[in-house]
């Protein structure tokens with residue numbers, strides 16, 4: 001199949017449908033809405049359910065119900081809507097049913113704006129809902145990667161009876177790029193044994209997240225945690241650029257990672273030995289490669305479109321052994337490659353420290369730019 | 372003793388759809404009656420092997436333990452959304468929610484209005500016991516003016532705490548709702564009428580005529596601080612005036628069902 005010029009939101013919607021999405025439930029919110037709109041036309045064409053829910057609370061709980069039948073289902077939203085979904089996500093996690101959702105992240109907090117941002121990292125990666133659970137979080141950096149990760153999202157959700165989030169920065173949802181969507185695949189044929197179906201086989205099934213007996217609930221938590229360990233061992237994905245001989249490493253995901261790559265290339269042209277680590281799964285986080293790099297390199301620069309949320313995960317691995325610096329733009333402001341290049345040049349030129357917090361130094365530097 | 376060969380005939384037994392275990396409900400609570408009515412209706416319709424129930428958060432949170440039916444358990448107020456998800460992907464199954472008045476008419480008002488207005492092919496069993504039972508008897512949207520609860524200790528003052536919600540009346544205004552009625556469980560005559568209404572509601576779903584809901588006035592002797600008999604009388608004397616029994620919505624297609 002040939003590449004076509006296609007918008008991120010539409011591409012993910014069409015890709016989901018082609019990898020066997022059987023029902024979609026959503027609520028309009030910019031910059032995600034084209035995803036819902038695309039499916040509002042395509043799903044009925046294929047005789048598959050599409051429901052515009054009364055709210056994101058409704059949407060995620062419709063996903064919850066439909067997921068209990070073992071079908072491939074999903075929802076999509078953007079930051080304020082995803083906040084509303086946290087309750088449902090915790091219930092889905094607590095019931096151990098597979099589900100996929102897309103968060104097209106916009107500037108916040110509050111109503112914020114509709115510009116691209118990465119401020120949902122903490123809410124999505126470190127869990128905004130109550131209780132101990134983890135989401136698998138995929139962070140593409142291009143429309144093509146978003147398409148490819150959509151297929152993976154459903155496979156991982158099914159495999160681990162887990163929730164998978166495709167975290168798109170607003171820019172990826174809105175941007176048009178040449179990309180190829182895989183051909184239509186048949187729907188999943190078999191019903192998993194745990195799925196409710198209406199006693200049709202004589203066996204009665206109950207799917208619930210309540211467990212009044214603390215030791216039994218603890219066993220359930222233990223199962224979730226050991227499953228997460230398995231995911232951490234098997235599902236880490238990242239992309240590395242120019243890391244072989246790098247003295248310094250930029251770490252960035254999604255759009256920030258892509259912008260940083262332009263800056264890294266420009267720095268390489270200037271003879272700076274720098275590379276880029278771009279986590280594709282921000283959860284599970286690529287701890288191992290970061291650990292290897294910590295031993296090898298002189299310092300790190302974390303670049304994000306937030307105030308340093310992934311930064312803390314990087315610092316947990318590096319543990320003060322090497323200097324870590326941070327550069328971010330917030331609230332829907334997208335950094336320019338030039339800005340990142342300036343940060344790279346500063347990184348290699350000034351004496352670095354492992355004291356203090358990189359966020360404090362960054363905020364001090366940004367006083368004139370933002371303040 | 373003379374052994375006589377008397378032919379026996381079973382005239383009354385536990386429906387197969389009801390699990391034989393002892394429920395956790397308080398003495399005099401009518402949750403048990405409404406469970407039984409739902410089970411009898413599904414059995415009489417031959418739908419036990421084709422039904423998925425959605426339990427809600429409230430005293431009936433463990434309803435799924437008492438039915439021999441596939442069940443899921445929703446978050447507080449979200450049962451109609453969860454049921455929508457199930458029904459849309461399994462359109463041939465009978466899907467019902469079982470919800471209390473705090474669950475449906477307070478925290479879940481958005482979900483129930485959404486489901487009813489979309490005309491989801493669901494049946495809702497709505498238990499109105501004029502308080503939040505599970506959490507210990509707080510004021511609910513259905514608590515009557517002047518009614519004392521643990522969070523309206525001097526009686527519900529409508530100036531400060533607003534007025535009760537008449538759910539059946541409210542939902543009956545929605546075009547997606549095909550069948551919306553209120554019944555009561557406070558005496559045998561009303562229990563029989565409640566069963567007929569539940570049968571109609573499930574038939575409405577089976578015939579794909581739209582959303583159906585049966586509101587059931589129910590007792591909560593423990594939290595009302597009454598004996599079961601006093602609670603029954605309180606339904607008759609106090610609740611029936613604010614919540615008149617009746618058919619609030621019977622769409623023309625439902626009227627033609629002729630059950």
Ligand SMILES: Cc1ncc(C[n+]2csc(CCOP(=O)(O)OP(=O)(O)O)c2C)c(N)n1
Pocket residue numbers: 428429430431447470471472473474475498500502503504505506511
């Ligand atoms: C989000 C959320 N808020 C509050 C609660 C606590 N809670 C559990 S049951 C309940 C009230 C249920 O009352 P009702 O729906 O009237 O049913 P009843 O117990 O009277 O049968 C509340 C407030 C909860 N479980 N979840």
